[in-house]
Amino acid sequence: MIFTSHGHSDVGFVREKNEDSFLVDDHKGIYAVADGVGGLPFGALASKLAVQFFKSSIQDAEDCTTVDELRLLAHSIHQNIVECGTIVGGENGIGCTFSGLRLMGDKLSFVHVGDSSIFLCDQNGIRKVSKCHTLGDELIDKHGPEAAIDMPEHYMHTLTRCMGQDIDFEVDIGEISLTPGSSILVCSDGITNMVELPKIEEMLKGMDTHSFVHSVIDLANQNGGTDNSTAVCLKVS
Numbered sequence: 044m045i046f047t048s049h050g051h052s053d054v055g056f057v058r059e060k061n062e063d064s065f066l067v068d069d070h071k072g073i074y075a076v077a078d079g080v081g082g083l084p085f086g087a088l089a090s091k092l093a094v095q096f097f098k099s100s101i102q103d104a105e106d107c108t109t110v111d112e113l114r115l116l117a118h119s120i121h122q123n124i125v126e127c128g129t130i131v132g133g134e135n136g137i138g139c140t141f142s143g144l145r146l147m148g149d150k151l152s153f154v155h156v157g158d159s160s161i162f163l164c165d166q167n168g169i170r171k172v173s174k175c176h177t178l179g180d181e182l183i184d185k186h187g188p189e190a191a192i193d194m195p196e197h198y199m200h201t202l203t204r205c206m207g208q209d210i211d212f213e214v215d216i217g218e219i220s221l222t223p224g225s226s227i228l229v230c231s232d233g234i235t236n237m238v239e240l241p242k243i244e245e246m247l248k249g250m251d252t253h254s255f256v257h258s259v260i261d262l263a264n265q266n267g268g269t270d271n272s273t274a275v276c277l278k279v280s
Contacts, residue, residue: 044149044223048074049252050275053260055233056268062086062139063231063273066094071101072146074275076159078231080138080205085131089124089139089207096120097143110152110216113145117154117214124207138207142173142229144277151227151277155215156204160235162243163219164226169244174215176204200232227277230259233270237263252276 050067054060062079064087077093079086100116101107107116120141128136140157153161153172158180161173174180179198182190204212219227226247234243238259246255246262256274263272 044221045280046146046277047252047280048275048277049256050074050076050273051256051260052271052273053264053268055271056264058269058271060087061271062090063233063271064090064094064139065229065273065275066098066143067275068098070104071098071106072104073097073101073144074146074229074277075141075143076229076231076273076275077142077206078140078157078159078233078271078273080140080157080202080207081200083132083135083138083207085128085137086139088131089128089137092124092127093120093139093141093206096123097141101145104147107145108147110218113143113152113154114214114216117141117143117156117216121156121206121214125209128207128209136208138202138205140202140231141206144227144229144275146277149221151219151221153215153217153219155217156206156212157202158200159229159231162228162230164228164244164247165222165224169240169247172217172219177201178203221279223280225279229275231271231273233272234259234263234274236270237266237268237272247276252278
């Protein structure tokens, strides 16, 4: 199988600075998107630290080859950000979402915390393989769709887990089997809040990685650009 990839990030039309970070490293087979948490200081630093710790912790294609090792690595990244946050952020600390991919042959392991998204698009269509760790999503998971009725809008943007906050939590871990024709998209909520999923699927199926990433970010901006937009795309042929 042949893999192609591309990543890009844009500040959008409303925010003054970009607090998203991303990683594309084909040599090591690692990819990531991190989004600084709104309401906490130094979001750009938190997201940058997350992807840098991820990259520096994996030296080559033979490191971190199991989901258990990936889980341990994610918790190590979290602790490192907590420690840095106490230095620069005081008692509030710092925080970011984190979605990381580890490519091993025809398997792709992922680790995820927060409200960025990981999608798989293949012959069965597009589907989200990550969960959003927000108060709203967790209430809907627990009580069903009716929980969304009269739910305050901010619940859907209130994170219950993120990297860097000194609380205990579990990261989501999973594994995806890849086949020729598959596409993987990791993106921040600046894209998913601005572009409908059917449109994302249409663009993924019709474009190469470079064209797709820049086009979907441009579309998010055209639709309002209210947040930073970041996308990393991996295609298999």
